[in-house]
Structure formats: C-alpha cells, structure tokens
Amino acid sequence: MSDAQPGRAETPAENAAAPAVTPAAPEMTAAAPAGKGAASAGNGADPVVAATRGRPAMITVKDFSFSIGDKVILDGVGFSIPEGGYLSILGPNGAGKSTLLKCLLRLHEKGTPRGLVEVAGRPLGSYTQKELAKLVSYVPQAGGWIPPFSVLELAKLSRFPYATSVSTLSRADLAAVDRALEITSLGHMAHRPLKTLSGGERQKAYLAAALAQGSPVMLLDEPASFLDPRHTSELGRLLISLNRDEGLTMVAVTHDLNHPVRSGGWALILKEGRTSYFGPVEGLMGGGVLEKAFNHEFTYLTHPADGRPVILAE
Amino acid sequence: MRESAGGAALKTSPGGAAGKARPGFKVAALIIGSLAVTALSPFFGLSVISPADIMLPDHPDAEVFWRLRAPRAAAAFLAGAGLSLSGMVFQAFFRNPLATPFTLGVSSGASFGASLYFYLGGTFLIRLGGVGPLFASLMGAGFSMFLVWSITRVKGGFSTVIMLLAGVVINFFFSSLVLFVQYLSDSHDSLRIMHWLMGSLAGLETARLADLAFVILAGSVIFRLMAAEIDLLTAGEEIAASRGVRVGLTKIKLFVTASVMVGSVVSLAGPIGFVGLMVPHACRLTLGWAHRLLIPAVFFTGGCFLVLCDLASRLILAPAEIPIGIVTSMLGGPFFLWTLFRSQKTGDLF
Numbered sequence: 001m002s003d004a005q006p007g008r009a010e011t012p013a014e015n016a017a018a019p020a021v022t023p024a025a026p027e028m029t030a031a032a033p034a035g036k037g038a039a040s041a042g043n044g045a046d047p048v049v050a051a052t053r054g055r056p057a058m059i060t061v062k063d064f065s066f067s068i069g070d071k072v073i074l075d076g077v078g079f080s081i082p083e084g085g086y087l088s089i090l091g092p093n094g095a096g097k098s099t100l101l102k103c104l105l106r107l108h109e110k111g112t113p114r115g116l117v118e119v120a121g122r123p124l125g126s127y128t129q130k131e132l133a134k135l136v137s138y139v140p141q142a143g144g145w146i147p148p149f150s151v152l153e154l155a156k157l158s159r160f161p162y163a164t165s166v167s168t169l170s171r172a173d174l175a176a177v178d179r180a181l182e183i184t185s186l187g188h189m190a191h192r193p194l195k196t197l198s199g200g201e202r203q204k205a206y207l208a209a210a211l212a213q214g215s216p217v218m219l220l221d222e223p224a225s226f227l228d229p230r231h232t233s234e235l236g237r238l239l240i241s242l243n244r245d246e247g248l249t250m251v252a253v254t255h256d257l258n259h260p261v262r263s264g265g266w267a268l269i270l271k272e273g274r275t276s277y278f279g280p281v282e283g284l285m286g287g288g289v290l291e292k293a294f295n296h297e298f299t300y301l302t303h304p305a306d307g308r309p310v311i312l313a314e
Numbered sequence: 315m316r317e318s319a320g321g322a323a324l325k326t327s328p329g330g331a332a333g334k335a336r337p338g339f340k341v342a343a344l345i346i347g348s349l350a351v352t353a354l355s356p357f358f359g360l361s362v363i364s365p366a367d368i369m370l371p372d373h374p375d376a377e378v379f380w381r382l383r384a385p386r387a388a389a390a391f392l393a394g395a396g397l398s399l400s401g402m403v404f405q406a407f408f409r410n411p412l413a414t415p416f417t418l419g420v421s422s423g424a425s426f427g428a429s430l431y432f433y434l435g436g437t438f439l440i441r442l443g444g445v446g447p448l449f450a451s452l453m454g455a456g457f458s459m460f461l462v463w464s465i466t467r468v469k470g471g472f473s474t475v476i477m478l479l480a481g482v483v484i485n486f487f488f489s490s491l492v493l494f495v496q497y498l499s500d501s502h503d504s505l506r507i508m509h510w511l512m513g514s515l516a517g518l519e520t521a522r523l524a525d526l527a528f529v530i531l532a533g534s535v536i537f538r539l540m541a542a543e544i545d546l547l548t549a550g551e552e553i554a555a556s557r558g559v560r561v562g563l564t565k566i567k568l569f570v571t572a573s574v575m576v577g578s579v580v581s582l583a584g585p586i587g588f589v590g591l592m593v594p595h596a597c598r599l600t601l602g603w604a605h606r607l608l609i610p611a612v613f614f615t616g617g618c619f620l621v622l623c624d625l626a627s628r629l630i631l632a633p634a635e636i637p638i639g640i641v642t643s644m645l646g647g648p649f650f651l652w653t654l655f656r657s658q659k660t661g662d663l664f
Contacts, residue, residue, distance in 0.1 A: 107555050133558030140552050145409060147549035148603045157546055161558035213557065 055082040056121070058217055058249045059104065064115035066096075066103055073099050073111070075273040079266070081251065083216070086243045086265030088281065089253045092294055095270040097253045098141070101219050104251070105138055119217070133161040137210040139220040142203045142227075151197070151205045152190040155180055158212040180211035183246070184238065200231030207238065218242070220252040224259070236262065257298075257311040260284065269293045285309050337601055341611045344597075348618035352391050355621050356383035360632055385520045388527075390624040390638075391617035393515070393579045394589055396530040398616025399537055400572035401590020402597075402608065406548045407568060408477055411653060414590040415576040418477070419458045419484030421587065424580035426488040427454020429495045429507045448525060451581030452574060458484050459573045513584035513639020515624055522582055529578040533571050534613055540568065541605040548603055586620070586639045588646020593619055595653060 057080045066074040074096045081087045089097050103113055106124065117124040119135055127135075137158070147154055158180075159173040169177075181187045184204045194202055203223060210218055223239065224232045236256075240263050242248045254260070260267050260281045267284055269277040276293040277283065284290055290298045290311070297314040356379055357363045363383075367375040397415060404413040415421045431450035465480040496507050509516075537544070543564045546554035555561045579586070593616040594608075601608055620638070623645075627638040 102552070105552070105556050107552055107561075128558075129555065129560045130558035133556060136556070138552065138556030140550065145550055147553070149545075149549060153545075153602075153604060154549060157542070157549060157553075158557055160542055160546060163542065209553075210556075219556075 055084075057081065057118070058083045058085065058120060059087075059251070060116070060118040061104075062116040064100075064103070064113065064117060066099060066108065066111055066113045068111035073273050074103070074270075076115075077268075077270065077273075077275050079268050079275070079278050081249055081266065084243070084247050084249055086240075086250045086263045087252070088260035088263065088265070088267045089251065089270065090255070090257065090260070090267060090293070091270035091276065096273045097270055098221055100270065101138075101221050101251070101253055104219060105136065106132070130161040133213065133215065135215050136217045136219060137213040137215040139203075139206050139210045139218065139223055141221040141225065142199060142206065142223075143225070146195050146202070148193070148195070150191050150193050151181070151186055151208065152177070154194065154205060154209045155212040158209045161213070176214050177212045180208045183211060183242070184208040198231075200227050200235070203227060203231070203235060204238070207235070211242070216247070217249045217251065220250065220254075222253050222255065224254065224256055232256070239263065257284070257290070257313070261309055261311065284311070337604075337607050340600060341607050344611050345614045348614035351618050352387060352621045355625055356387045358625060359383060359628055385523055386515055386518060386624065387621050389515055389518050389523055389582065390621045392523075392526050392530045393583045393586065394593070394620025394623075395613045395617040396526075396533065396575040396579045397586060397589040398593035398612045398619070399534055399609065400575045402594035402605075402612045403537060403544065403568050403572045404590070405594055406544050406603075406605065407565065409548060409550075410477070411595055412478060412591070412650075413481075414588070415572075416585070416587045416590065417485070418462055418481040419488060420455045420462075420573055420576045421580055421585035422485045422488035422492070423458025423461075424451040424455040424577045425511060425585050426491045426495070427451045427457075427577070428510070428581050429492050430454075432503055432507055432510075433495050433499050448522070448578055448581040452577035454488070455573045455577035455580065456570075458488060459569060463569070509637065510584045511639075512637035513586035513642070514627075514635075514637040515583050516635060516637075518582060526578055526582055530575060533575040534609070536567070536571050537605075538609050540564065541609055544568070544605045545603070548605075584637070584639060587643045588649065589616060589620060589623075589642055591653070592642075592646055592649050595649075 060080040062078045064074060064077045065072065077096075077100060079087065089100065091097050099108070102108055104117065104119075104124070106129070119127065119132070124132075149157070155177045156169060156173075159169055159176065162173060163169060178187075181190055184207055186201070186204055186208050189197070189201065194205055197205060203226075207220075207223070220239070224235055227235065236259050239250060239252065239259075243250045243263065243265075250263070250265075252259070252263075261284070264281055266279065267277065267281045268275065269284075269289070271293050277289045285300050290296075294313075299312040299314060301310045301312060302308070303310050357365065359378075361375075361378075363375045363379050367373050368379045370376050400420075401414045404415065404418060405411050407413070427450040428447045431446050461484050462477065462480045465483075466477045492507070492511065496504050499507060543554070543559050546557055546559050547561070547564065547568075551561050554564075576590075594612050597608055597611045597615055601611055620642075623641045624638050627636050627641045630636055630641070
C-alpha cells in the first residue's frame with residue numbers, strides 16, 4: 001500500500017471501503033497528478049482499494065456483471081470513487097461504457113445485473129428512485145430526441161425528487177435552478193426552447209438541468225460528443241470546475257483521451273465488457289495501457305505551452 | 315420575458331411557455347369558453363329551445379332539453395375529454411404526435427370487445443347487464459394495448475416506426491375480427507354493430523352516463539396528479555429515471571389509465587376517431603408541453619370540441635343525423651396530413 005499517492009497522510013485503516021477519516025475535500029484531483037505512474041494495477045496493490053484510500057467511497061462497484069439474455073455486456077467490472085473524485089470511463093465503442101452508466105442509474109429495463117454496487121455506502125438496490133436522484137444526477141448523450149421544453153423548464157423538472165406529487169416548486173427549488181443556470185452562464189437564454197439552441201448550448205442546458213438536481217454525484221454520457229472544439233474545451237473546463245469548486249463527484253464516459261489528463265483523478269478503461277485498466281489517470285501515459293485497450297498506437301507529447309502531457313492517436 | 319444573468323426562475327411565473335400572455339390566463343379563458351359553449355349547445359338542434367321554457371314543467375321543449383339534449387351534451391363532453399386526454403398521454407409516452415387511441419389500435423381492440431359482446435350478450439352465459447359492453451370494451455382495449463406494447467418492446471425499445479406499424483397491424487387485425495363477428499350476427503345485430511362502429515352518441519343510455527363520468531373524471535385526476543412524471547417522460551426516459559421517476563411503474567399506470575378511458579368511451583359511443591390527435595396538438599401549439607397546464611386545457615377543449623362535432627352531426631343532414639365519427643374523421647384526415655407535412659417542413663414531429 002506504500003505506492004498510493006505520495007504526499008498524502010497514511011491511513012492506518014487498510015479496509016478502504018469506508019474509513020472513518022472524512023476530509024470531504026474535492027482537491028483529491030489536484031493531489032493526484034503528483035503520483036505519476038504510481039498506484040497502477042501493476043504493483044500488486046488493489047487499485048479499487050487504493051482509489052478511495054483515506055476518504056469515504058461515493059461509489060463502489062465490485063465484480064459487477066450485466067447480461068441481456070445470454071449476451072454478456074459487462075463482466076466482472078470493479079472500481080470505486082471517493083467523494084469529490086473524478087472518474088473517466090474510457091474504452092472502444094461497444095465496450096459497455098454507457099451500459100455501466102445506465103446500471104448505476106438502474107435504467108436497464110431488461111437484463112440481469114450481478115455483483116455489488118454501493119452508492120454512499122448503501123447498496124444501490126436499497127434506494128428508492130427519488131432517494132437515488134437526490135444523490136446522483138445524469139447528463140444524457142446529446143443528439144437524438146430533444147425535449148420540447150425551454151432551458152428553464154428542463155431545469156425545473158430536475159427538482160422532481162424534492163417536490164411533492166403536485167408540481168409546485170419552493171423558493172429553495174427555484175434558487176437551485178437559478179444557481180445552476182448561473183454556473184453554466186445560461187441565464188440569458190433561460191426561456192429559449194432547447195430545439196433552437198446550438199449543440200454546445202444544448203449540452204450546457206442538459207448540464208444545467210443535472211446541476212439543478214443538486215446531487216453530489218454527476219454521471220455524464222459522452223458530454224462532448226457532437227461538439228465543436230471551442231464548445232468541447234469550454235464544457236471540459238466547466239466539468240473540471242464543477243469537480244474542483246463545487247465538490248461534485250464526477251463520472252464521465254468520454255472518448256476524448258486528453259480530457260482525463262486535464263481533469264485528473266481516476267480512469268477506468270473497459271474493453272469488451274471487462275476492466276482493461278483501472279487506476280490513476282497518470283497511468284494512461286505510456287506502459288502500453290491505451291495500446292492494449294484500443295489495439296492502436298499512441299504518441300505521448302508534452303504541451304509546449306504548459307508542459308501538460310498530450311495523448312495523440314496515430 | 316425579462317432576461318438577466320440570474321434569477322430567471324424566481325422572477326417569472328412558473329411554467330413559462332410559448333407566447334406573451336401568462337399561460338395560466340390562456341387556460342382559464344379556454345376553460346370558461348369551453349364550458350359556455352357546452353352549456354349553450356343543448357339549446358340548439360332541430361329546433362331552437364328558448365331558455366325561458368326549460369324550467370316549465372311538462373313543457374315539451376323542457377322534456378327534450380333535459381331528457382335528450384343535456385345528457386347527450388354531457389356524454390359528448392366526457393367522451394371528447396377522455397379521448398383527447400388519452401391521446402395526449404399516448405403522445406407524451408411515445409414522444410410522437412401521431413400516437414392516438416386510433417393509430418395504436420386501442421379503439422379497434424375496444425370495438426372488437428364490444429361487438430363480441432353484442433353478438434354473444436343475448437345468447438351466451440355472460441349476462442353482465444348494463445356494464446357488459448363497458449367491460450367487454452375494456453378487455454378488448456387492454457388486449458390490443460398489450461399486443462402493441464409487447465411487439466414494440468420485443469422489437470427493441472419504443473421506436474416510433476415499430477410502434478406505429480404495430481398499431482396499424484393490430485388495427486387491421488381487430489377490424490377484420492369485428493367484420494367477422496358482424497358477418498356471423500343476424501341482420502339486426504349486424505346493423506347495430508355497424509351503426510355503433512361509425513361512432514354515435516344517438517343510442518346513449520342515460521344510466522351509463524354515470525359510469526362514463528366516473529371513469530373519465532377519475533382518469534383525469536390521475537393524469538393531473540402525474541403531470542410532473544408525464545413532463546419528465548416527455549423529456550426522455552433516461553432523464554426521467556435519473557430525476558427520480560420510477561419509469562416502468564409510471565408507464566404502466568399511464569398506459570392502463572389511458573386504455574381504460576378509451577375503452578369506456580368506445581363502449582358507449584363507438585370508436586370516434588382523430589379527437590385524440592387534433593385536440594392535444596392544437597393545445598400544445600399555444601401552451602407548450604407543460605402538462606400541469608396542458609391537462610386542464612386538453613380536458614375542456616376536447617370536451618367542447620366533441621360537443622360541437624355532435625351538434626354538427628345533428629344539423630348537417632337534419633332532420634337525419636349522421637354518426638359523429640364521420641364528422642371527426644372528415645376533420646381529422648386533413649388535420650393528420652397537415653401535421654405530417656408541417657413536421658416534414660420543420661424537421662421534427664412537434
């Protein structure tokens with residue numbers, strides 16, 4: 001266990017599922033880059049345990065499998081994220097990334113999940129849908145069906161878990177909606193129908209709606225797909241600031257290999273439904289991790305301006 | 315609307331929709347207008363009845379007013395409200411404006427149930443009395459909904475195309491079964507089935523009005539209580555689930571309620587087509603998709619719309635009366651096409 005996160009106080013407790021030490025601070029991601037190359041799966045330590053060392057786990061997934069009929073989509077996937085952590089889920093198309101996200105939301109209509117999923121220390125199955133919604137929000141993949149609502153209406157709908165059966169919103173609800181629009185700087189287009197927005201604006205509107213939910217965990221399904229470079233980098237910065245400044249625990253499925261490098265935290269690579277890599281983002285650089293997962297060559301450069309690593313697919 | 319960086323939610327009225335006037339006022343105006351038209355409609359018909367006469371006991375006009383026209387207007391109102399609301403729910407559910415009790419095959423399923431009852435009712439062991447047709451329609455409606463549901467589900471999700479195709483197939487299937495039953499029946503029953511299939515409020519039994527009122531009002535209240543869930547389902551199932559809606563359960567509740575409403579209307583008035591297509595669509599054009607407001611608007615507009623159609627069906631060939639289903643279908647056909655072409659132009663179906 002000596003390999004995890006230099007600079008971090010050692011916790012005597014080896015049972016890392018939920019240690020008593022609870023600095024619910026979001027700076028974990030800031031600390032992580034220091035541990036370059038450390039704590040990868042190679043050193044014999046269990047990265048699933050190492051991931052939450054020293055802080056309570058927000059999401060713990062152990063030996064999780066999911067199949068529809070006799071088609072196995074996820075097979076023995078395991079990971080965990082501490083409070084305020086940032087997990088990027090990577091992998092080739094069809095690896096089961098979106099399915100994993102849907103399983104965390106209990107969105108699967110058919111199919112049988114097996115294994116353990118815990119959110120905030122409780123088994124996923126023990127939550128009612130509304131209780132779960134108060135903990136976990138979700139930003140869907142853009143494209144496809146566009147809800148026939150305005151930015152504001154969509155954000156207000158996110159207050160459903162707090163409202164009674166009759167849809168009346170309290171001042172606290174409205175304040176949460178306003179704050180979400182402010183963070184995403186969408187206040188000036190609150191009344192615009194989603195349909196009239198550009199792809200980038202619409203994705204921000206979905207993000208605002210998820211933020212209005214006020215949940216400590218946010219799941220994102222390829223938030224930057226279909227966006228132009230400017231909107232992609234804007235959204236990326238927004239997500240990182242939500243993690244660092246608002247303390248949200250982020251779980252993002254993404255194809256952009258450089259986003260995890262900037263956000264820090266942890267990466268999970270799925271390949272054909274299995275864990276190909278789980279460990280700190282730094283472990284992605286070199287060591288053949290990406291090459292193995294994607295069956296493709298990558299080049300690792302250093303950004304000339306800020307010295308950050310850049311991953312380039314050949 | 316005011317535009318400022320923050321405070322959009324706190325400053326404006328809740329549920330802001332398209333248009334400048336506050337949508338609440340629009341709904342109130344719609345409700346008042348619809349009720350006024352409905353209340354005035356029994357005065358018109360073959361003869362115009364003077365308001366002064368209806369309170370006179372034993373006056374023949376008072377008799378016509380209270381015994382014939384008022385119950386019929388009430389039935390038309392309830393049927394219109396029920397068909398429109400269930401159409402609205404199906405559309406939110408499938409996120410498709412062409413989903414209606416008719417296109418989904420619910421109407422023909424209910425028709426089959428009812429015609430089977432007309433055929434077997436007199437001869438068979440089943441003697442349910444007055445609620446017989448209602449019960450049989452509900453069974454038929456439920457069965458056809460179940461079929462459409464299963465087909466779309468087996469073929470993967472609720473794809474619009476699959477759903478519409480399944481509806482069309484089920485529709486044909488049950489229509490042929492109805493024809494089969496009709497063929498087996500004697501000429502009296504056959505004529506009765508045929509008249510009823512055209513959709514008519516003429517043979518309405520007043521005793522059944524209370525059943526209808528109960529089903530439609532209870533269903534409307536259920537929908538209204540689920541307005542937020544319906545909104546979220548409209549936004550998408552994944553969004554709904556992540557916001558705390560139990561999607562599966564909610565869908566079943568909505569499906570069953572809507573099917574029961576359609577079944578009860580069909581059992582009394584026959585399969586009156588296109589109401590569930592036209593009314594919700596027209597209401598959405600002015601009010602948007604916030605179901606909190608849309609539900610009362612659709613309820614009253616739908617009721618009023620069918621009352622007017624009924625009046626037209628009595629006046630067009632007066633003194634003869636044409637089935638109301640013919641009136642609504644003559645309006646609905648062009649409307650359906652207009653929706654289709656408009657959707658092609660704007661690129662999406664709403």
